[in-house]
Every structure is written in structure tokens, then in C-alpha cells.
Amino acid sequence: MADLVVDLYGWRIGRLVGDWRSFDFIADAEAVGHFGLDSPMLSVAIPLSAVAVRARKERRQNFFRELLPEGAMLRHLAERAQVDEHDVIGFLRTFGRDLAGALQIWDPDLPGEPLTPSVAPVTDAGIAAMLDEVRRDPLGNRPPTGKTSLAGVQDKIVLARLGDSWHRAQDGWPSSHILKPVSREHPSMIFDEEYGARLARSLGLTSFATAIMEFDGVPALVIERYDRSPERPDGRIHQEDFNQALGARGIQKYQQHGGRVSLSRIAQVVTTSAGSQARSSLFALTVLSVAAGNLDLHAKNLSLLHHPDGEMSLAPAYDVVPQAHQPNDQQMALAIDGEYRHAAITLEQLAAEGRAWGIDNAPNLAEAVLEQILELVRSEHPDPRAHPQLAQDIEQFASNLLGGRPAGTPSHP
Numbered sequence: 001m002a003d004l005v006v007d008l009y010g011w012r013i014g015r016l017v018g019d020w021r022s023f024d025f026i027a028d029a030e031a032v033g034h035f036g037l038d039s040p041m042l043s044v045a046i047p048l049s050a051v052a053v054r055a056r057k058e059r060r061q062n063f064f065r066e067l068l069p070e071g072a073m074l075r076h077l078a079e080r081a082q083v084d085e086h087d088v089i090g091f092l093r094t095f096g097r098d099l100a101g102a103l104q105i106w107d108p109d110l111p112g113e114p115l116t117p118s119v120a121p122v123t124d125a126g127i128a129a130m131l132d133e134v135r136r137d138p139l140g141n142r143p144p145t146g147k148t149s150l151a152g153v154q155d156k157i158v159l160a161r162l163g164d165s166w167h168r169a170q171d172g173w174p175s176s177h178i179l180k181p182v183s184r185e186h187p188s189m190i191f192d193e194e195y196g197a198r199l200a201r202s203l204g205l206t207s208f209a210t211a212i213m214e215f216d217g218v219p220a221l222v223i224e225r226y227d228r229s230p231e232r233p234d235g236r237i238h239q240e241d242f243n244q245a246l247g248a249r250g251i252q253k254y255q256q257h258g259g260r261v262s263l264s265r266i267a268q269v270v271t272t273s274a275g276s277q278a279r280s281s282l283f284a285l286t287v288l289s290v291a292a293g294n295l296d297l298h299a300k301n302l303s304l305l306h307h308p309d310g311e312m313s314l315a316p317a318y319d320v321v322p323q324a325h326q327p328n329d330q331q332m333a334l335a336i337d338g339e340y341r342h343a344a345i346t347l348e349q350l351a352a353e354g355r356a357w358g359i360d361n362a363p364n365l366a367e368a369v370l371e372q373i374l375e376l377v378r379s380e381h382p383d384p385r386a387h388p389q390l391a392q393d394i395e396q397f398a399s400n401l402l403g404g405r406p407a408g409t410p411s412h413p
Contacts, residue, residue: 343408
């Protein structure tokens with residue numbers, strides 16, 4: 001098989017050369033000339049180089065490795081592609097046409113390449129069947145035309161919405177929506193997530209649509225992809241998550257597993273790349289996550305957007321899932337001023353975390369966000385299928401923080 005071609009925004013930005021053991025990314029000279037020497041257009045961790053260099057090869061490999069899903073989804077897709085789970089090159093050869101962000105990765109020696117993207121209509125009944133048996137066609141990929149990969153561990157499918165109808169994305173057509181089915185283990189989760197997305201949207205931290213919809217009687221959380229845009233000729237906006245940006249791998253997205261990621265390191269990259277306003281948005285999302293019990297604010301749930309003109313911005317908030325009521329270790333994925341225990345976090349620690357990033361008005365900003373959250377949960381009601389005490393829990397966490405108490409302080413009659 002040939003080297004894999006890596007396309008971005010209409011440019012052949014480079015190639016992946018070698019097998020899964022030894023592969024490396026080699027930037028294309030014309031793309032370097034277009035985007036600029038040492039441009040972070042692909043990744044802040046991989047500045048574009050005019051000549052192949054040995055240094056930072058691990059970072060380059062890690063960037064592409066982190067495009068793959070995790071857990072059962074990776075296993076099922078690898079089985080579909082008949083490759084080992086660790087075979088990044090084999091996996092991207094099959095599923096690299098529709099990835100997170102704007103990259104398209106493909107093998108010019110495969111029959112039919114370059115492919116002509118297309119869509120196939122799917123009915124509500126067909127979507128319901130896909131949701132009921134989500135691992136039968138992982139991510140909605142149907143052989144041989146399904147070419148989608150998406151990071152994460154949750155069961156999901158991806159579809160393209162054209163007008164009022166739904167379609168499977170084929171041969172690299174940009175999927176536009178993520179659909180999550182009801183979890184058998186945590187049946188309230190998608191309804192809890194919809195409420196978390198509503199709070200984030202009301203705070204101005206996200207703009208994409210999120211809604212509970214039913215397909216032939218089967219409910220799903222339908223999420224508009226923020227890395228897709230009808231204003232782009234190819235419908236894609238490039239992104240990288242902070243595992244990629246910081247060189248972390250897999251479970252290292254949690255601060256306690258490897259130590260490469262932390263909110264302060266993420267904030268530093270956000271400030272340098274996207275400016276102080278983006279840093280303030282990251283801080284507001286951190287405050288919301290503590291107030292909502294979004295324990296899973298990890299490095300792969302935070303991303304940078306790379307726009308075609310070279311500008312960068314903080315990606316909209318996503319996967320804001322209240323989960324302090326779930327059976328878990330009750331710890332934050334990323335520490336707040338050194339504290340992992342959600343119930344123990346205070347407003348003072350939130351303010352200290354923000355000040356460490358260079359936000360001088362962190363105490364006032366945190367208080368303002370918490371006051372907005374209290375107003376929202378008292379007027380916005382979760383879906384009836386959400387956790388029964390969801391709004392009350394969030395109100396209690398926010399009230400405790402504003403009152404100078406640890407977030408998890410029990411209420412008294």
C-alpha cells in the first residue's frame with residue numbers, strides 16, 4: 001500500500017509514511033509555503049516544517065493516534081476494518097475520510113480513490129434500528145462506504161442532515177450530526193447531557209443545537225457538530241483536542257494518569273493561541289462544570305478550532321454532562337487548584353485556579369457565572385427522563401459555592 005495522503009482545507013498538507021510501528025508525518029512543501037513555515041495550522045504540537053526532522057516524532061504520531069475512537073468503539077471498528085486496534089495506519093486507511101475536524105486521510109492506491117462522497121437516505125425506522133443496535137454498524141458506518149472515525153468512548157452514530165431528511169455519510173461526505181442512544185447502564189445520561197448543553201448555551205459557551213428527538217419511538221440525543229459548517233466548501237472546520245495539543249495519549253486525558261494535562265497548561269495554550277477572551281470562556285466552562293457536576297471535563301473534551309485564515313479559537317463547550325449523581329469516583333478529571341474531589345471544591349479554589357491562569361477578576365467572574373446558573377436552573381427544567389434531582393443538585397452545588405461552602409456540602413432542612 002502507498003503512503004497515506006493527508007488533506008486539509010483543499011491542500012495536500014502532507015503524508016503519513018511507514019507502518020504503525022514507524023510511521024511519521026511529512027509536511028508537503030507547497031502546503032508549508034501556503035500556510036507558512038512553522039505554522040500551527042495542523043496542530044499547535046506539530047508546526048509545519050519544510051524538511052523532515054526526527055525531533056518530536058512521538059508528538060506527530062500521537063496527534064494521528066488520537067484521531068481514533070476509544071474502548072469498544074475502537075474494537076468494533078478495527079474488527080470491521082480487519083486491522084489491529086493499535087494499527088493507526090490501517091485504521092485511518094479505512095476510516096480516515098470523515099474525521100473530527102477537517103482532515104481527510106486516504107490511500108491513493110486503494111481502488112476508486114479519490115472517492116466521490118455521497119449520501120444515502122435513511123428513514124426514522126432505519127435510524128431507530130441503528131440506535132438500538134449501535135455496535136452493529138459502529139458510528140453508523142456500513143461497509144464498504146462508511147469512512148467515519150470519531151474519538152470518544154460513548155456509543156453513538158453520525159449522520160448527515162440535508163434539509164429535513166437524514167442520510168448516511170458515504171465515502172467521505174461530511175457527517176453533520178452525532179446521535180447518542182439511551183445508555184442501558186445510565187438511562188438518564190442523554191437527558192442529563194441535554195440539560196447541561198442547555199446551560200452551556202445560555203451562558204454563551206456554545207452555539208450548536210442539541211435536542212432530544214425520537215425516531216420511530218426511539219429517543220436519541222441529537223447534537224449538531226460544531227466542526228462542520230455549510231459556509232465551508234467542504235463543510236468542515238479543523239480542530240484538535242488537548243490530548244493532541246499537549247502530547248497526551250488515551251487515558252492521559254485525565255490529569256492523574258500521566259500528568260501531561262492540567263487546566264493551567266490548557267489555559268496557557270488557549271491564551272497564546274486564541275486570546276484572553278477564550279481563556280475567560282474556558283474559566284466560565286470550568287465554573288459551570290463544578291456547579292453542574294460535570295466531572296468529565298478532560299483534555300479530549302476541550303479543543304481548539306483552526307480556521308482557514310490561520311486564526312484559532314476555543315471550540316464551543318461540548319459533552320457537558322452532569323454526573324455527580326452517577327456511581328463513579330466523584331473526582332474531577334482535571335484538578336481545580338490541586339483539588340480533584342468535586343464535593344470539596346470551593347469558590348476560593350475556583351478563583352485561585354483562574355488567577356493562576358492570569359485572570360485577575362476570577363472571583364467576580366466565577367460569582368457572575370454561578371449567579372447565572374442559579375437563575376437558569378430555577379427557570380429551565382430538565383427533560384422529565386433526566387435524573388429526578390438534577391436541577392436541585394445543580395442549584396445546591398451553585399448555592400454552596402456562592403455561599404463560600406464546598407460544592408458538595410449537604411443541605412439542611
